[in-house]
Amino acid sequence: MRDEQRKYMEKDSKIYVAGHRGMVGSAIVRELQRQGYNNIITRTHKELDLCRQEAVEEFFRTERPEYVFLAAAKVGGIVANQNALADFMYDNMILEMNVIHSAWKNGCKKLEFLGSSCIYPRMAPQPMPESCLLTSELEKTNEAYALAKISGLKYCEFLNRQYGTDYISVMPTNLYGPNDNYHPEHSHVLPALIRRFHEAKESNAEVVTCWGDGSPLREFLYVDDLANLCVYLMNNYSGNETVNAGTGKEITIKALSELVAKIVGYKGRIEWDSSRPNGTPRKLLDVSKAKALGWTYKTELEEGIRLAYKDFLENPMRAER
Ligand SMILES: NC(=O)c1ccc[n+]([C@@H]2O[C@H](COP(=O)([O-])OP(=O)(O)OC[C@H]3O[C@@H](n4cnc5c(N)ncnc54)[C@H](OP(=O)(O)O)[C@@H]3O)[C@@H](O)[C@H]2O)c1
Numbered sequence: 001m002r003d004e005q006r007k008y009m010e011k012d013s014k015i016y017v018a019g020h021r022g023m024v025g026s027a028i029v030r031e032l033q034r035q036g037y038n039n040i041i042t043r044t045h046k047e048l049d050l051c052r053q054e055a056v057e058e059f060f061r062t063e064r065p066e067y068v069f070l071a072a073a074k075v076g077g078i079v080a081n082q083n084a085l086a087d088f089m090y091d092n093m094i095l096e097m098n099v100i101h102s103a104w105k106n107g108c109k110k111l112e113f114l115g116s117s118c119i120y121p122r123m124a125p126q127p128m129p130e131s132c133l134l135t136s137e138l139e140k141t142n143e144a145y146a147l148a149k150i151s152g153l154k155y156c157e158f159l160n161r162q163y164g165t166d167y168i169s170v171m172p173t174n175l176y177g178p179n180d181n182y183h184p185e186h187s188h189v190l191p192a193l194i195r196r197f198h199e200a201k202e203s204n205a206e207v208v209t210c211w212g213d214g215s216p217l218r219e220f221l222y223v224d225d226l227a228n229l230c231v232y233l234m235n236n237y238s239g240n241e242t243v244n245a246g247t248g249k250e251i252t253i254k255a256l257s258e259l260v261a262k263i264v265g266y267k268g269r270i271e272w273d274s275s276r277p278n279g280t281p282r283k284l285l286d287v288s289k290a291k292a293l294g295w296t297y298k299t300e301l302e303e304g305i306r307l308a309y310k311d312f313l314e315n316p317m318r319a320e321r
Contacts, residue, residue: 007109007166008235009067012039016065018050018099019072023179024114024172027227028069035231041065045072050095060102068103068111069230070096070152080186081142089144096152100167104159112234113156113169115242117285119146120171127248127286130171130241139280157240166238170230173246173285177223177304178311190220193257194309197266206268208261211276214254219246219284222304225297232295246285247297256301263305 009015015032019025020042032040041063048059050072074091081088096113103111120128121136133153138146156167180191187195193210200208229245237243251259257270290296299307 009037009231011036013037013066014039014041014064015067015069016041016063017069017071018043019070021045021179022071022073022075023175023177023181023223024226025069025071026179027177027223028071028230031224031227031231050099051091053094053098056098056102057105060106060108064106064108065103066107066109067234068099068108069234070099070111070113072099073114073149075145075181076186077188077192078141081145085144088142089148092145092148093151096148097155100152100155100159104163104165104167109166110234111156111165111167112230113152113167114230115149115153115169115171116145117171117173117244117246117283118142119149119153122280126282127284128244129286130244130289133242153242160240168233168237168239169242170226170233171242171244171285172226173219173221173244173283175221175223175226177308179223180308180312182312189218189253190256190260190305191308191312193260194264194305194312197257197261197264198309198312200268201264201266204268207271208257208266208268209271209273210253210257211273212253212278213272213274214252214257216253216278216280217250217282217284218253218256219248219250220256220301220304221246221297222299222307225299228298229290229295233293237293243290243293244285244287245290246287247301248285248287249301250282250284251301259302260305263302263309 017025017028020029050056120132122139123136124132153169156169159165159167176190181187182191182195226245
């Protein structure tokens, strides 16, 4: 797209953030407010169930948002995904189709869809470039979620190709930060470690046992940095291919556990149960495209975990979610 055709959000543009009470959606709202955008509209899940087609159509017909950040989704860790394959596929597929289709039908100028690095192929080259999407088999444990997400991403591309829209997507690595989910079964690795070490400290536990041998390498991005990229892309990127969102840096699960234990103040031992699965040995995004577009992350992991732990302590209800 040529520069003169590009759409820039005005400070009073009507912007709908779907999923604004979630970790990503709330970070996008914070970032938009920080940058002075003053016409943000939101609906809670209770007010508007995005899986209900008629309600979604009615919402878009009435509100006609100019820009949409689609950060609502049914998300969960491996256990939740495996136990509810059908629900993960149905809810995500229908939610995405409802929102993207209604946005397009009602003249939305630009929409940004949130993908996830877990939808890249199981054996993707490392670091994973954007071009590796759909090049080989998916990871079986979250196949349902991945298929739904890929459909959303592709629907944006197909609308662009058939109707000339300007709908884009972003592909974040593992995220963490304020508003994360600390549920014992439904949470991702970093919030799960924060909770476990915090509880171990509180109960003076001598040992915390972690799964696997600690060798897998993972990448983590602080959610406020992702939100900054999402707003940046809305104003500075057009294209059918997604944009990876990460730091390009990796850490072993062992080093991560030690770092979380240090920040939380847990003084006991950490043991490794190698009879438990390790998961994929390495998962790292190739972030050269975002860099070439002029964006890079700001928050280093240690600082980010300190901020996340502070948020966890200040909002004890988080642990109950
Ligand atoms: N968290 C990560 O590490 C990560 C990594 C990569 C990509 N992402 C992507 O980022 C996006 C947001 O993830 P997140 O971590 O922010 O998840 P989250 O904290 O669970 O937030 C998701 C939000 O969507 C809302 N929602 C779900 N179903 C809905 C429905 N039918 N109608 C209306 N609202 C609904 C939820 O509301 P309720 O809670 O009220 O249901 C919640 O506010 C997802 O697309 C995810 O794939 C996340």
